Amino acid sequence: xxxxxxxxxxxxxxxxxxxxxxxxxxxxxxxxxxxxxxxxxxxxxxxxxxxxxxxxxxxxxxxxxxxxxxxxxxxxxxxxxxxxxxxxxxxxxxxxxxxxxxxxxxxxxxxxxxxxxxxxxxxxxxxxxxxxxxxxxxxxxxxxxxxxxxxxxxxxxxxxxxxxxxxxxxxxxxxxxxxxxxxxxxxxxxxxxxxxxxxxxxxxxxxxxxxxxxxxxxxxxxxxxxxxxxxxxxxxxxxxxxxxxxxxxxxxxxxxxxxxxxxxxxxxxxxxxxxxxxxxxxxxxxxxxxxxxxxxxxxxxxxxxxxxx
Amino acid sequence: xxxxxxxxxxxxxxxxxxxxxxxxxxxxxxxxxxxxxxxxxxxxxxxxxxxxxxxxxxxxxxxxxxxxxxxxxxxxxxxxxxxxxxxxxxxxxxxxxxxxxxxxxxxxxxxxxxxxxxxxxxxxxxxxxxxxxxxxxxxxxxxxxxxxxxxxxxxxxxxxxxxxxxxxxxxxxxxxxxxxxxxxxxxxxxxxxxxxxxxxxxxxxxxxxxxxxxxxxxxxxxxxxxxxxxxxxxxxxxxxxxxxxxxxxxxxxxxxxxxxxxxxxxxxxxxxxxxxxxxxxxxxxxxxxxxxxxxxxxxxxxxxxxxxx
Numbered sequence: 001x002x003x004x005x006x007x008x009x010x011x012x013x014x015x016x017x018x019x020x021x022x023x024x025x026x027x028x029x030x031x032x033x034x035x036x037x038x039x040x041x042x043x044x045x046x047x048x049x050x051x052x053x054x055x056x057x058x059x060x061x062x063x064x065x066x067x068x069x070x071x072x073x074x075x076x077x078x079x080x081x082x083x084x085x086x087x088x089x090x091x092x093x094x095x096x097x098x099x100x101x102x103x104x105x106x107x108x109x110x111x112x113x114x115x116x117x118x119x120x121x122x123x124x125x126x127x128x129x130x131x132x133x134x135x136x137x138x139x140x141x142x143x144x145x146x147x148x149x150x151x152x153x154x155x156x157x158x159x160x161x162x163x164x165x166x167x168x169x170x171x172x173x174x175x176x177x178x179x180x181x182x183x184x185x186x187x188x189x190x191x192x193x194x195x196x197x198x199x200x201x202x203x204x205x206x207x208x209x210x211x212x213x214x215x216x217x218x219x220x221x222x223x224x225x226x227x228x229x230x231x232x233x234x235x236x237x238x239x240x241x242x243x244x245x246x247x248x249x250x251x252x253x254x255x256x257x258x259x260x261x262x263x264x265x266x267x268x269x270x271x272x273x274x275x276x277x278x279x280x281x282x283x284x285x286x287x288x289x290x291x292x293x294x295x296x297x298x299x300x301x302x303x304x305x306x307x308x309x
Numbered sequence: 310x311x312x313x314x315x316x317x318x319x320x321x322x323x324x325x326x327x328x329x330x331x332x333x334x335x336x337x338x339x340x341x342x343x344x345x346x347x348x349x350x351x352x353x354x355x356x357x358x359x360x361x362x363x364x365x366x367x368x369x370x371x372x373x374x375x376x377x378x379x380x381x382x383x384x385x386x387x388x389x390x391x392x393x394x395x396x397x398x399x400x401x402x403x404x405x406x407x408x409x410x411x412x413x414x415x416x417x418x419x420x421x422x423x424x425x426x427x428x429x430x431x432x433x434x435x436x437x438x439x440x441x442x443x444x445x446x447x448x449x450x451x452x453x454x455x456x457x458x459x460x461x462x463x464x465x466x467x468x469x470x471x472x473x474x475x476x477x478x479x480x481x482x483x484x485x486x487x488x489x490x491x492x493x494x495x496x497x498x499x500x501x502x503x504x505x506x507x508x509x510x511x512x513x514x515x516x517x518x519x520x521x522x523x524x525x526x527x528x529x530x531x532x533x534x535x536x537x538x539x540x541x542x543x544x545x546x547x548x549x550x551x552x553x554x555x556x557x558x559x560x561x562x563x564x565x566x567x568x569x570x571x572x573x574x575x576x577x578x579x580x581x582x583x584x585x586x587x588x589x590x591x592x593x594x595x596x597x598x599x600x601x602x603x604x605x606x607x608x609x610x611x612x613x614x615x616x617x618x
Contacts, residue, residue: 042473042478042481042482042485044481044485045473045477045478045481046473049473092437093437096433096434096437099410099433101408101410101428101429101430101433102430102433119410120410121410121411121484122481122484124405124408124410124411124433125405125477125480125481127437128401128402128405128436128437128440128471128472128476128477129472129473129477129478131437131440131441131472132440132467132468132469132471132472132473132475132477133468133472133473134468135444135464135465135467135468136464136465136468136469136472137468139461139462139464139465139468140461140465147457148456148457148458148460148461149457151457151461152448152449152457152460152461152464153448155444155445155448155461155464156444156445156448156449158444159441159442159443159444159445159446159448160441160445162437162441163437163438163440163441163442163445164351164354164355164358164438164441164442166441167437168354168434168437168438168441169351169354169438171434172351172353172354172431172434173351175430175431176351176353
């Protein structure tokens with residue numbers, strides 16, 4: 001309840017224009033992503049990577065990375081290569097998840113999925129290429145005013161968030177749970193902590209590390225991001241039930257068709273929504289020591305539960 | 310011809326036991342690879358990654374990395390995380406290349422390919438997981454006596470060797486060339502410089518960088534590795550024609566069946582073999598300044614043209 005009190009004391013909704021902030025940041029990220037990957041020979045692979053990377057996502061992950069870096073006293077420039085890298089890793093995971101061998105999805109962000117346009121072979125390679133480029137970008141483009149050991153910490157966290165201890169591990173358990181109706185809450189939490197929350201956590205924590213955050217602050221950032229990560233997934237599950245394909249830009253009602261166990265299927269929609277709200281309040285409570293500087297991260301947390309796509 | 314003279318002056322075959330050296334180094338690498346990746350939950354993904362990673366490859370790439378680091382005055386410990394990483398990247402490329410959506414191969418290193426055992430979905434994720442782990446390993450496990458900016462240079466080179474400017478780019482042009490009988494020597498060189506030579510170059514050059522090699526030495530190492538990289542591919546093409554499946558541990562005669570343009574198909578087998586020999590001599594000439602310390606790298610170069618699998 002600390003969080004709720006805190007929110008009442010800080011009228012951030014009155015003084016902070018989230019819509020304008022997100023729009024401006026999204027544009028910054030889009031430009032950086034567009035610029036860092038020109039099309040050269042062999043064109044097919046660059047076009048395929050760019051097709052998915054520049055498909056107009058909300059850029060929640062890179063924006064979280066930039067916002068955390070700034071909150072902790074760093075600059076946008078310090079965090080931009082890492083911000084681009086997290087979006088590349090996220091995009092790579094979408095391209096591979098959508099393959100016929102995995103979730104077999106035809107639509108993503110309102111357009112045909114990568115393999116429907118370029119074929120399965122190029123889609124697999126586009127994912128691999130994005131992943132390789134993500135690490136190269138952080139290693140070569142992070143400005144010199146960030147200590148080199150901090151850059152290595154960021155690379156280590158990105159690798160961990162992406163690999164078998166993160167995204168990949170979550171996806172494996174998700175695949176193994178398909179068609180089973182007796183999935184426990186523990187397993188469901190494992191899936192989402194790894195598939196969704198791990199990368200969101202890396203975005204936030206890496207932004208902090210680049211700015212030189214203390215161990216205590218890194219712990220606060222970790223708790224903030226784990227809470228918003230789980231809330232993000234609960235809302236995703238709710239939207240799969242309540243939103244239309246047009247709103248989502250991807251196939252709706254998939255979980256029901258696949259008979260997937262989801263938070264709404266375990267708790268019902270109302271209780272799921274309440275749980276997400278509670279997680280967001282706990283997340284925001286972690287930001288209290290940062291005062292007004294935390295406005296963007298608080299507003300983004302609330303945006304996550306209130307979004308409709 | 311400098312190389313040939315040089316070889317005559319240095320009786321390394323008499324004093325240097327390559328077979329014993331490779332055996333000892335292979336064991337070191339196998340142990341390090343085995344140790345760095347224990348099986349935890351979710352077991353499937355770790356088992357799948359280990360299935361291909363510990364399938365008994367020759368470990369040419371990690372051994373090149375260790376040998377170069379030692380030649381330049383570094384230690385095995387300095388280079389071991391990078392050596393493991395290059396083997397993970399190589400293994401990941403094999404797993405993804407073997408998929409039905411790509412080369413559709415059932416056998417590799419004398420065993421069923423990863424997707425034949427674990428399914429396409431897990432095989433895709435095992436590749437992604439190996440790749441992520443490779444970067445995490447270099448970032449977290451390279452000992453403190455290697456300057457942090459050198460570790461970042463290594464990560465940047467690994468990313469580049471793997472991505473669209475390396476392995477992935479080579480694979481794309483290879484896929485686009487399939488079934489075409491009018492592939493130019495220029496295109497064939499592009500494919501192999503990217504598919505094979507780029508990662509071999511990274512192995513050698515990164516080993517040097519970790520040991521603090523000068524810019525001039527890095528250039529020598531680059532030329533050495535580019536020459537052995539191309540020779541390696543020429544021999545691979547020759548073996549595809551002349552060796553049996555048993556010798557190769559993978560499907561033989563694939564290039565002929567796929568009507569692929571190869572070096573033997575352009576030059577004939579004898580001329581291809583002569584070209585490979587010439588490349589190895591040029592490679593060894595680059596190592597002249599390093600004297601007896603270069604014995605392992607020289608012997609490995611000769612081993613590459615004389616292998617039969």
